[in-house]
Amino acid sequence: MSAGRHRMRSNIHAAGAAAAVGVLVVTAGGYFGYRQLASSDCSGKIELSVAVATELAPAVDAAATEWEKEGAAVGPTCIEVNVSASDPVEVAATVAAKHGAILGGVGQAPGTAVSPDVWVPDSSTWLLRLKSGGASAFEVGNGASIAMSPVVVAMPEPIATRLGWPDKQLEWNQLLKQVNSSRPIKTGIVEPTRDAAGLSGLLSLTTAAAGAGGESADKNRIAALRALATESSALRQDLLAKFPTAPDATTIAGSLGAAALSEQNVIAYNSKKPPVPLAALYLTPPPMALDYPFAVLPGIEPAKASAAQVLYEVLTTREFRDRLAVQALRAPDSNWGAGFNAPRGAPSPASGDAPVAPPPQGGVAAGSLDPTAVERAVSSWSIATLSGRMLAVIDVSGSMKTKVPAANGATRQQLIVDAARRGLTLTDNSWSIGLWIFSTNLTATTDHRELIQTGPLSRQRDDIQSALEGITPSSNDTGLYDTMLAAYREALRGWEPGKVNSIVLFTDGENDDPDGGITLPQLVTELKKLKDPEQPVQVIIVGVGPDVSKAELDTIADAAGSGGAFIAKDPTKITDVFLKAIALRKAPS
Numbered sequence: 001m002s003a004g005r006h007r008m009r010s011n012i013h014a015a016g017a018a019a020a021v022g023v024l025v026v027t028a029g030g031y032f033g034y035r036q037l038a039s040s041d042c043s044g045k046i047e048l049s050v051a052v053a054t055e056l057a058p059a060v061d062a063a064a065t066e067w068e069k070e071g072a073a074v075g076p077t078c079i080e081v082n083v084s085a086s087d088p089v090e091v092a093a094t095v096a097a098k099h100g101a102i103l104g105g106v107g108q109a110p111g112t113a114v115s116p117d118v119w120v121p122d123s124s125t126w127l128l129r130l131k132s133g134g135a136s137a138f139e140v141g142n143g144a145s146i147a148m149s150p151v152v153v154a155m156p157e158p159i160a161t162r163l164g165w166p167d168k169q170l171e172w173n174q175l176l177k178q179v180n181s182s183r184p185i186k187t188g189i190v191e192p193t194r195d196a197a198g199l200s201g202l203l204s205l206t207t208a209a210a211g212a213g214g215e216s217a218d219k220n221r222i223a224a225l226r227a228l229a230t231e232s233s234a235l236r237q238d239l240l241a242k243f244p245t246a247p248d249a250t251t252i253a254g255s256l257g258a259a260a261l262s263e264q265n266v267i268a269y270n271s272k273k274p275p276v277p278l279a280a281l282y283l284t285p286p287p288m289a290l291d292y293p294f295a296v297l298p299g300i301e302p303a304k305a306s307a308a309q310v311l312y313e314v315l316t317t318r319e320f321r322d323r324l325a326v327q328a329l330r331a332p333d334s335n336w337g338a339g340f341n342a343p344r345g346a347p348s349p350a351s352g353d354a355p356v357a358p359p360p361q362g363g364v365a366a367g368s369l370d371p372t373a374v375e376r377a378v379s380s381w382s383i384a385t386l387s388g389r390m391l392a393v394i395d396v397s398g399s400m401k402t403k404v405p406a407a408n409g410a411t412r413q414q415l416i417v418d419a420a421r422r423g424l425t426l427t428d429n430s431w432s433i434g435l436w437i438f439s440t441n442l443t444a445t446t447d448h449r450e451l452i453q454t455g456p457l458s459r460q461r462d463d464i465q466s467a468l469e470g471i472t473p474s475s476n477d478t479g480l481y482d483t484m485l486a487a488y489r490e491a492l493r494g495w496e497p498g499k500v501n502s503i504v505l506f507t508d509g510e511n512d513d514p515d516g517g518i519t520l521p522q523l524v525t526e527l528k529k530l531k532d533p534e535q536p537v538q539v540i541i542v543g544v545g546p547d548v549s550k551a552e553l554d555t556i557a558d559a560a561g562s563g564g565a566f567i568a569k570d571p572t573k574i575t576d577v578f579l580k581a582i583a584l585r586k587a588p589s
Contacts, residue, residue, distance in 0.1 A: 043076040050081055050116060050311070054085045057084070088121035088123070089106055091115075093106045118296050118311070120295070121295075122292055128374060129378070132371045145294070148334055150286065151262055151286075154260075154281075155281055156243060157276065188232060190232070202260070205260075206224065209221035225426070244256075263346065267343060282346065292329075328341065388499050393487050395437075415572065422579070478509050481520060482518055488560065501538065524556070540582065541553045
């Protein structure tokens, strides 16, 4: 859809608009009062750019057109609203670049992309991820939702009927059993790093796996991740194209059998009269719904913030609820307007049917969605689906004996080894991994010692697991610089095309080599000499505890050309920091 352009008038003043220094979440006010004060005179123009999730954009555009007819302005200044239908992942990439955030799996923003004044993505999880990714100006508050669509499991009706649809209420743990069975339903997903419905479904499925407890939970979770990855798609249209194109049993059996999508996706798909309609399964517990938050982005000028406030009021009227229904969307309270074509078996809050998870009351920051859970799901997905060649290098200097009271007295070494073990479980046999340890003078000539030579996990997974379990701290110092240079040379020597080649080094302190060794400037010089754009090696350094120097580690990672330094000041958070760091590896171009 092309951008809509509207000239709107209403006498609103800019008082209170300074709140727009963060993500301004607008609240109900008095649009009708503003409308009564509309004036036909204006002495200037404000352009308000509004990027809206594609499926919602027609409703917003139509409401803005109606608003234009009635007139609106900020004081004597007219407002022109430019509504653009935008894929949330593309806007997220643009906003992340502007505000210095890092979002795994999102990719780079186009060079010509411009951040909007107002953004209405399909889910508050985008705002949450931007905040968690380093966009400190983002204050995710009371999610000012203007629409809603439940996340469902879309399934060809013949398959759904065999599972008892529409009469039987299914649960996520039942779907998990189907995904991980000996004759599984072919289940797919839109990349959850790029799609909010996919992320919501992934969170629900992994939560169901965690219900098994212990090793069974990890086994179920990893099996589900790999099953979903087999039929994953970067684009929603590509995933929908995998559903059956003919009603015969052979075609149905060979096609996609289930996917986490929005209710709106299912309604839109079935409206085209496909040969095999999709059933919308509302599983329990209900996953996080798409909540379409109205977010005024950081840095907007006060006059625009006032204009955005009135636009929000336009988008919360009863008339707008009916516009939502035309686009197969619900109102924020999960009820629907006139003309909504509900899928068979769809619960309606008005009739007291089975619950549908509404948009979070109090906002995602108020505890309805754990930021750590989101980051962990995104990280686990990225590791499980992006194969690599990795040399893991673990500090075993004397300071690793330090006990961490918050971890029931476990040492820093034990926490690092546990993080590495957890990461290993997420990798499949397409990976190649090696393992070094380092301190000072671990051999007659080096500060490091190779435990496992880098090679395919298909033949040495058990060896790496055993080697990890045998790691204990030494009583020596920290030969960081010499070890990093040696590791970089080794990574180049074994560089493998088609994979993400990386070094992951864990340390809890600065370089401390009493026997000499190279200096930091010498290390930087050598890394820059060795760096080869045709054979990139990503250097990821995970610093643990209060004694690491972020500046030192950043200098090393920057000299290598890609990667980064990640700090876990609290050693109990090392697993999450490690998984996030690995997830941010970039796929080879």
